[in-house]
Amino acid sequence: MIPKILLSFDVEEFDMPLEYGFNISPADQMKVGKLGLDRLMPLLSDPDIQCTLFTTANFANEYTNDIQQLAKRHEIASHTFYHSSYATEDLKNSRERLSEIIQKDVVGLRMPRMKQVPVGDIVNAGYAYDASIHPTWLPGRYNNFQLPTSLYHEAGLIRVPASVSTFCRIPLFWLSFKNFPYSMYLKLALHTLKKQGFLSLYFHPWEFVDVSSYGLPHYTIKGCQSMLLQKLNRFISDLKSHGTFISYQDFVQNQSQD
Numbered sequence: 001m002i003p004k005i006l007l008s009f010d011v012e013e014f015d016m017p018l019e020y021g022f023n024i025s026p027a028d029q030m031k032v033g034k035l036g037l038d039r040l041m042p043l044l045s046d047p048d049i050q051c052t053l054f055t056t057a058n059f060a061n062e063y064t065n066d067i068q069q070l071a072k073r074h075e076i077a078s079h080t081f082y083h084s085s086y087a088t089e090d091l092k093n094s095r096e097r098l099s100e101i102i103q104k105d106v107v108g109l110r111m112p113r114m115k116q117v118p119v120g121d122i123v124n125a126g127y128a129y130d131a132s133i134h135p136t137w138l139p140g141r142y143n144n145f146q147l148p149t150s151l152y153h154e155a156g157l158i159r160v161p162a163s164v165s166t167f168c169r170i171p172l173f174w175l176s177f178k179n180f181p182y183s184m185y186l187k188l189a190l191h192t193l194k195k196q197g198f199l200s201l202y203f204h205p206w207e208f209v210d211v212s213s214y215g216l217p218h219y220t221i222k223g224c225q226s227m228l229l230q231k232l233n234r235f236i237s238d239l240k241s242h243g244t245f246i247s248y249q250d251f252v253q254n255q256s257q258d
């Protein structure tokens, strides 16, 4: 079977400076998120690429037309309602609001910062799958070393974990892509793709904007803007001969049929 590449972007208001005690207004958070999304438009127009965009309903409310246009080619899934706050009802409300905006069902969820919430809450809110599992150890954040690295079922929910390397579970997430030498990251990603049959990757549009003036640690903004975008384009180009880019929704459906 042809390996599947699940490329995703968390399309959101840029609130990360708040985590580091740096104030940024809600309006500026939106603008940075939108600027990043604009930078990704050439990539998102590539006919060989289908992505999943995990979007806050808050962001989609602000840029309704953009999300509607993107929904024609890509999967729109939920990144809850707001990036900076969370209540259980946001799960259902965001799914319904996004669905209303794009006039299609919304079946997938990724929680901001991979926050873990009760599985029953996600099922009750009407989601078929969740992509908020990072099966590795991130010091100070979480330790999920015991969780599966392939698609699995839990209490009526399908979990699609973010990819880690097959050896030592090195995260293949956005911070690794930014900080690892390109050849090393590519080697790890291709090895995982071959061994596991899929790659589940996530980035953020604001990574492709100059956010050096918002008080963030260097490792979170390294290689910002055009250099990082070049690196991502190169990576996608290199991946094309090794698999097919499909949405999480299609991946989940295909796996259920197997």
Ligand SMILES: [Zn+2]
Binding pocket: 010, 012, 079, 083, 111, 112, 113
């Ligand atoms: Zn997020």
